[in-house]
Amino acid sequence: MHESALLIFSFCMQTAIGIMIFTTLTKQLHQDKEFKLAATVAAVLSIIGVAASLSHLGRPMSALNSLGNLGSSWLSREVLSAGTFMGIAVVYALLHYYKAGGESLKTALRWAGSAVGLITVFSMSKLYTTASVPVWQGINTFVDFYATTLAVGALVFLVLSLKELQDVDKRIYGFSVLAAVVIQAAAAVPFAIGLGLEGMAAQASAEILRSMSTVIGLKWLLILGGAGLFLWPSLQVASVKAQSASTIIYAAGVALVCGQFIGRYVFYAAMITMNIGLT
Amino acid sequence: MGKLGFYFDMTACIGCRTCQIACKDKNDLKVGIIFRQTRTFETGAYPNPGVYHYSGTCNHCANPKCVEGCPTGAMHVDADGTVQHDKAKCIGCRYCTWACPYGVPKFIKEVGKVSKCDACKEQRDKGENPVCVDACPMRALEWGDIEELKMKHGDTVKDLPILANSAVTNPSVVIKPKALALQKDFRYKEV
Numbered sequence: 001m002h003e004s005a006l007l008i009f010s011f012c013m014q015t016a017i018g019i020m021i022f023t024t025l026t027k028q029l030h031q032d033k034e035f036k037l038a039a040t041v042a043a044v045l046s047i048i049g050v051a052a053s054l055s056h057l058g059r060p061m062s063a064l065n066s067l068g069n070l071g072s073s074w075l076s077r078e079v080l081s082a083g084t085f086m087g088i089a090v091v092y093a094l095l096h097y098y099k100a101g102g103e104s105l106k107t108a109l110r111w112a113g114s115a116v117g118l119i120t121v122f123s124m125s126k127l128y129t130t131a132s133v134p135v136w137q138g139i140n141t142f143v144d145f146y147a148t149t150l151a152v153g154a155l156v157f158l159v160l161s162l163k164e165l166q167d168v169d170k171r172i173y174g175f176s177v178l179a180a181v182v183i184q185a186a187a188a189v190p191f192a193i194g195l196g197l198e199g200m201a202a203q204a205s206a207e208i209l210r211s212m213s214t215v216i217g218l219k220w221l222l223i224l225g226g227a228g229l230f231l232w233p234s235l236q237v238a239s240v241k242a243q244s245a246s247t248i249i250y251a252a253g254v255a256l257v258c259g260q261f262i263g264r265y266v267f268y269a270a271m272i273t274m275n276i277g278l279t
Numbered sequence: 280m281g282k283l284g285f286y287f288d289m290t291a292c293i294g295c296r297t298c299q300i301a302c303k304d305k306n307d308l309k310v311g312i313i314f315r316q317t318r319t320f321e322t323g324a325y326p327n328p329g330v331y332h333y334s335g336t337c338n339h340c341a342n343p344k345c346v347e348g349c350p351t352g353a354m355h356v357d358a359d360g361t362v363q364h365d366k367a368k369c370i371g372c373r374y375c376t377w378a379c380p381y382g383v384p385k386f387i388k389e390v391g392k393v394s395k396c397d398a399c400k401e402q403r404d405k406g407e408n409p410v411c412v413d414a415c416p417m418r419a420l421e422w423g424d425i426e427e428l429k430m431k432h433g434d435t436v437k438d439l440p441i442l443a444n445s446a447v448t449n450p451s452v453v454i455k456p457k458a459l460a461l462q463k464d465f466r467y468k469e470v
Contacts, residue, residue, distance in 0.1 A: 058371020058391025065370050066350040075374050076350035131377035132344065132443070275382035276335050277318055277441045277467045 003268040005056035010124060011264050012049035013082055014145060015257075016042040016089060017117030018153010019160070022173070024110040026157070030168060036096045038160040042113075043093035046086040053082070074130060078123035085120050088113040121145050132274040134198055135205035136267075140191035144267065147184035148260045151177045151223075155230060159253040162246055174234025177256070181227040185220065199279045204272040212266055219266065222259030226252045282360045283398070284339055284425040284451025285412075286432060289460055291419040294319050294332035294470070301414030302336070305399065312385050314396040315411050320441060320465040329459035330468070333441060334420065336411070337362060337383045337396035338450030345375035345384055353393075354384075360451075361398050369393055380443035381450070398422065425451045441465055 019042040023035050054060040066079045092109040095101045125145045128136040154176045158165065196206040209216065230252035233245040272278070294317055302308075302315040315336035322329040339361045345354045346362060353368035354375050364384070369392040375384040376393065384395045399409035403422075407413070412420045421428060429435055435453040437445045440463045 056372070058373075058386065058388075058393075059369070062368075062370045065353075065368050066372065068352040068368065069350050072347045073350045073374075075348060075372065079350060127348070127374070130344075130348065131374070132380040132447075133377055271377075273377055273382065274380040274443050276316075276333060277320060277465065278382075279380075279441065279443050 003056075003271070005052045007261075007264050007268055008052035009049045009056070010145070011148070011261055012045040012052065013085070013124075014121060014149040015152045015156055016045035016049065017085060017114075017121060018149040018151075019045070019157045020085075020089060020092075020110065020113040020117050020153075021150070022154050022157040022176075024114045025172075026161070026165070027107070027110060030165075033161075033164045034096065035157075035161050035164065036093075038157050039089075039093040039096050041156070041160055043086075043089040046082075046089045050082065050086050053079075074123050074127035078120060078127055081116055081120040081123050085113060085116045088116060117149075121149050132201075133205075133271050134202035134274065135195060135209075135270045135272065138191065138194075140187050141267075143184055143187040144263070147180040148264070151180040151184070151227065152257055152260050154180075155226070155249075155253045155256050159250060162249060170234035174231040178227045178231055181223050181256075185224065199274075201272045201274045201278050204278065205270045208270045208272070209266070212269065215262060216266060219259050219262040222255045223263065224259075226254075226256030226259055229255065281427075282339075282341060282425045282451045283423065284428070284453070285336070285398075285409075286421040286423070286428040286435070286453045286455075287334055288417075288419040288432070288455045289331055289333065289457050290455055291417040292317070292332045292334060293417055295416065296470075297414045297416055298334050298411035298420060301410045302396070305410045306394075309387075309389070312387060312394075314383075314385070314394075318441075319468045319470050320460070321468050322459045322462045322465050329457075329462070331457045331460045333439070333460070334411075335381060337398065338381060338448070338452045339398060340448035340450045342447075342449045344378040344380065344448055348374050348378040350374065357400075359403075361400070362395075363397055363400065364393065364395055366392055366394070380447060425453060429453050436461075 019038050023038050054063055057063060066076055069076045070080060088109055092113060095106055125142040129141050154173045158173050195202050229248060233248045296317045299313060299315050299317050303313060306314055315334060317332055317334040319330060319332050343362045346356055350372060351368045351370055353365045355363055355365060357363040371391040371393060373386050376386055384393045386393050402409060409422050412422050432455055435455050437450055437452055437454060439456060439460055
């Protein structure tokens with residue numbers, strides 16, 4: 001697996017985007033809360049992501065050249081949207097520290113960050129699905145990327161904001177995470193079946209996936225287990241002691257993040273590009 | 280003049296790899312980097328086994344995925360219709376190596392950039408052929424207007440089981456295939 005920089009980029013960026021989306025939604029419900037830690041982590045993760053993407057380049061100092069083909073390149077569009085998201089996330093976080101800007105500016109930044117974030121995930125998905133790498137082609141990549149964004153984003157946001165959200169209804173987060181991972185799992189089944197029926201490059205990827213079946217099993221165990229574990233305290237917050245609920249939420253967060261990270265590792269590890277004699 | 284491209288006569292190719300060496304020499308490529316590569320494939324089984332060679336390089340496609348996907352515009356369609364690579368713009372993101380279904384662009388670690396066959400632009404500007412064409416002892420390669428090459432050589436194809444569907448990028452290549460190269464039971468043979 002030679003794409004560790006892209007693994008870090010895509011995972012950190014999608015997590016940051018998910019945090020921004022759930023910050024935006026939660027602020028609509030609880031306008032009195034600040035979610036400063038979540039804003040900070042979203043900014044830091046987006047910076048880590050962009051830094052990792054630069055380290056993937058052979059010539060990182062010329063990175064701005066990547067904005068030169070917005071007309072047809074999804075990678076170019078992804079660079080623009082990811083860079084814009086990072087800028088928004090950093091400014092939004094800084095506003096919490098310097099107490100600058102009014103609430104309306106913060107609201108605008110949250111909504112803009114969420115919208116640009118969703119566009120970034122779309123561009124990211126599109127650039128992989130349009131490559132000559134059969135294992136990346138199709139709807140599964142879109143589902144996988146959006147599910148990671150929403151599930152990891154929701155759970156990490158909640159973990160970071162648990163003190164502020166101690167007494168509030170958490171069902172929306174529990175159901176969001178569960179819905180995201182169930183759709184992710186549902187899309188993965190026809191994808192796995194279909195892959196083995198396609199061309200040689202796809203079958204070579206299917207062979208790699210078969211050899212990683214234990215890792216993939218662990219991935220789904222952690223993802224589905226994490227989402228299921230999270231649902232319990234999110235449904236029963238009123239009757240469960242705060243301490244034990246928090247412990248379960250932290251454990252669910254760790255499981256889900258690890259599961260999705262393993263999934264992203266598998267995504268890159270299974271990459272086989274078409275070539276002559278490997279169609 | 281129409282679209283330019285290569286003609287490859289598989290029936291003449293003996294798999295000597297002189298084209299590969301000439302290209303490597305002309306472009307001063309290091310170990311592990313090849314712009315034109317001759318591959319050998321086996322088909323069938325006893326009592327009807329077969330072998331054929333395919334000499335491939337950039338097909339200078341009409342719809343090049345490398346050009347479409349390149350974020351910098353380094354990969355571009357030149358005035359003569361060939362797909363060229365501007366080294367000054369390249370940032371070494373390697374997306375073109377994922378985009379090309381023929382595995383043509385190569386990442387050169389030492390310079391942190393990609394490079395590929397330019398169909399010997401320098402030679403062609405002087406009215407000469409690409410070096411692979413002139414190096415071939417079997418005259419299995421030609422360069423020119425793809426429509427003219429098609430008319431000149433008659434029974435040609437641009438789809439083979441070993442190649443990506445030509446509808447994807449519309450490659451500017453015409454191939455005179457061996458009959459057994461149309462069989463789907465090919466196996467890559469390390470030479």
